[in-house]
Amino acid sequence: MTATQLASIEQRLSVRLPAEFGTVLAEHGQRLQDATYELGWSKKAKYFVDQIFLAPDQFVRVNMAERSVEATGRLYPGWEKSFVLVGSNGAGDFYALRLDETPGVWLIGTRCGDTPTRTQESLSGYVDWLYGQKPSRVNEWDIPPTPSATEQAFLSHIIADPADTLRRLVFADWLEENGQGPRAAYIRARCTIDDGPPEFGSYVDALEQVKTCGYTPPRASVPPGFSFDVDNSDLLVLFGGSHDGMECGLPSLAEVEPEAVDEADSARLAGLRLADLVETTSIRGLKPGRDLPNYAGTLFASPAAKKLTRLSIEWETDGDAVCPTVAALVGSPVARNLVRLGLRNNGMGGATAAALAGAAFDRLRVFEDSGHSRDPSAYHLLRAAPWFGRLERLMMPLPAGDFAPLAFPNLHTLGLMFNTNAPLEQFVENAELPAVRRLLIRGGLLDGKRAECLAGLRCGELVELRILGTGIRSAHLKVILAAPWARRLKIFRIGDNGSLAALNKVVDKSPCGLTLRVRQVGSPPR
Numbered sequence: 001m002t003a004t005q006l007a008s009i010e011q012r013l014s015v016r017l018p019a020e021f022g023t024v025l026a027e028h029g030q031r032l033q034d035a036t037y038e039l040g041w042s043k044k045a046k047y048f049v050d051q052i053f054l055a056p057d058q059f060v061r062v063n064m065a066e067r068s069v070e071a072t073g074r075l076y077p078g079w080e081k082s083f084v085l086v087g088s089n090g091a092g093d094f095y096a097l098r099l100d101e102t103p104g105v106w107l108i109g110t111r112c113g114d115t116p117t118r119t120q121e122s123l124s125g126y127v128d129w130l131y132g133q134k135p136s137r138v139n140e141w142d143i144p145p146t147p148s149a150t151e152q153a154f155l156s157h158i159i160a161d162p163a164d165t166l167r168r169l170v171f172a173d174w175l176e177e178n179g180q181g182p183r184a185a186y187i188r189a190r191c192t193i194d195d196g197p198p199e200f201g202s203y204v205d206a207l208e209q210v211k212t213c214g215y216t217p218p219r220a221s222v223p224p225g226f227s228f229d230v231d232n233s234d235l236l237v238l239f240g241g242s243h244d245g246m247e248c249g250l251p252s253l254a255e256v257e258p259e260a261v262d263e264a265d266s267a268r269l270a271g272l273r274l275a276d277l278v279e280t281t282s283i284r285g286l287k288p289g290r291d292l293p294n295y296a297g298t299l300f301a302s303p304a305a306k307k308l309t310r311l312s313i314e315w316e317t318d319g320d321a322v323c324p325t326v327a328a329l330v331g332s333p334v335a336r337n338l339v340r341l342g343l344r345n346n347g348m349g350g351a352t353a354a355a356l357a358g359a360a361f362d363r364l365r366v367f368e369d370s371g372h373s374r375d376p377s378a379y380h381l382l383r384a385a386p387w388f389g390r391l392e393r394l395m396m397p398l399p400a401g402d403f404a405p406l407a408f409p410n411l412h413t414l415g416l417m418f419n420t421n422a423p424l425e426q427f428v429e430n431a432e433l434p435a436v437r438r439l440l441i442r443g444g445l446l447d448g449k450r451a452e453c454l455a456g457l458r459c460g461e462l463v464e465l466r467i468l469g470t471g472i473r474s475a476h477l478k479v480i481l482a483a484p485w486a487r488r489l490k491i492f493r494i495g496d497n498g499s500l501a502a503l504n505k506v507v508d509k510s511p512c513g514l515t516l517r518v519r520q521v522g523s524p525p526r
Contacts, residue, residue: 005056012060015084018097024123057225059086066094076114083108083116086123097123150174155282158250162282163309165195168248182215187249189213194248197392197412198437198463204490204517220251222281225273227255253285253310256292275304285310285340293324300332308334309363314344322351330359340366347371353378357385368415369396395440398423403430412437418444425453433459440466451476455483464491474502481510491518 006022063085066075075094083096083106093109096116105120120126147155154171161167168187176184192206220228228251245253254277277283284307292299292313299305311334315323323345329335338361348371364387376399382388389407395415403426408414412435418424424444436459446454446467462485472480472494480486489512494503500522507513507521 009056009059013063013080013084015080015099017084018099018101018123020101020103020123021084021086021097024127027124062088074109076108079108079114095119095126159280159282162250162252162284165191165248168250172249182213185209185213186215186217190246190249197435200461200463200488200490203437203463207491207518217246217251220254220281220283222251222254222283223273223276225256226277226283228253228283247285247310250282252283253287253312254281254283256286256288274299274302274308278304278307284308285312287312289314293328296325296328297332300328300334305332305334306337309337310340310342311338312342312344320349320351322355326352326355330355335359336362338364340364340368342366342368343371345369345371348378350377350381353381357381357388359385359387361385361387365391365410366393367391367396368393371397398427403427406431408433408435410435414438415440415442417442424450428453428457431458433457436460437462438464440468441470442468444470446470446472446476446480448476448479451479455480455486457483457485459485461485461488463489464493465489466493466495468495472503474499474506477503477506478510481506481512487511487515489516492516493518493520494522 003022006017006025010017063080066085067080079096082099084099085094085096086105087095093107093112096106096108098104098106103122104118105123105126106116107119108116151174154167154174158164158167158171168191172184172187172191175181175187186209189206189209192202193210222228228245245251247253274286286308288296288299293315311329313325313329315325341361341364348369367388379396379399383404383406390410391408392410393413394408394411395413395417397417403423406427408431411433414433414436416424416427418441424441424446439457439459439462441454444450451472465486467480477494481489492507492512503521507516507519
């Protein structure tokens, strides 16, 4: 952190930082950043410190947030006149320095009330303590390895063109030749999973390879203002992939940290730091928070945004007005380059759907909407969009209403969520899905009529079928698994807690009973 950055912090917080703060930052440098970040990220850390020492804007954000009215339950009124926060222990308490230069690091917060407790005699001692926790509290795989010069050369080629899968496979060959077989196997497997439609043999092989290769991706080093968290969940559970930050073996999606304290700062930071992200990592996807409307226009208009191919955005419904983030997206060059778009909302209105339907999503192949409700008119607007019929992966809720014939010639992965029963019947009757290989049905009631309807789905043979929260009974499951498209199933999962013995017996006697390689009946283990 430079002298200019320290002065900026002082100006924005209207404080004078203790002299030891700048001295310690200058002396410890990367050692301090490694310790604070590792402890902050590790799921097993009992104590952690936010990465705010070397990120000035996050430092300001944390201090300003705790001054707000909403935070008064954690810290006593007026604390900011005597202290500046430098970290957190994750239990509602904060590590702080006294502004009057009194030595030491003090604990203030929920358990301390308005009586600060000195936990360390000096900030230097605090850093030594913090760094000393690292070996015993952090898993080895949490620490990103430093790439060799040759490895960095491979990564630079991939960063220059992340969409070129061949470059990743060549990199995997080099890794295997240089004693990194598990990592090479992971990259090859993820390329098979992520780079095309699932095939009956290679898809399941790749899933098993990811699980058994012995490689767990470490966290990725990303520029300040972003964070990357490895989701180590079983890939068989991550059907939609919206929470998976990896793609073709390397990091793909970064979260935008809400560091700035006002709209102008947010806009400035978004443009500057995005350029750093896309020039130094393989990440081309962003997952901003709900403050994105504050800077969406500036972000999407920045030159670096043209390299984005993946977005995961969320918003709260505000009447029938167009979501500001969506409006900024569809009016920007980003729209033409997007390959994957994920939406998290509490219901999409017609105006927002119309904006999306009219977008120039020329390359969009993956569309995932996890909205809890659906305006029928909004769905019909999307369905009529030119890009909608070109999708290869679709996950969304469907409303009640009339469904005209739907054709998805390229769709290989489909997840449908139903709040009522009627949409399932109507969708099945009107959908042509010749390429579908993975199917998820969530919600609704798969009773006799709807089970027969689903069995008549016009699609190719499936590799994977998942049924969740439908209250299915063994007699209805028997009808579904007798469908022509189910005879070559390799992966089958039911998340309902029905009669497990009866459901398993149906699976055993079904045409796919002998060909299944992965089966899970009942709720997944926690």
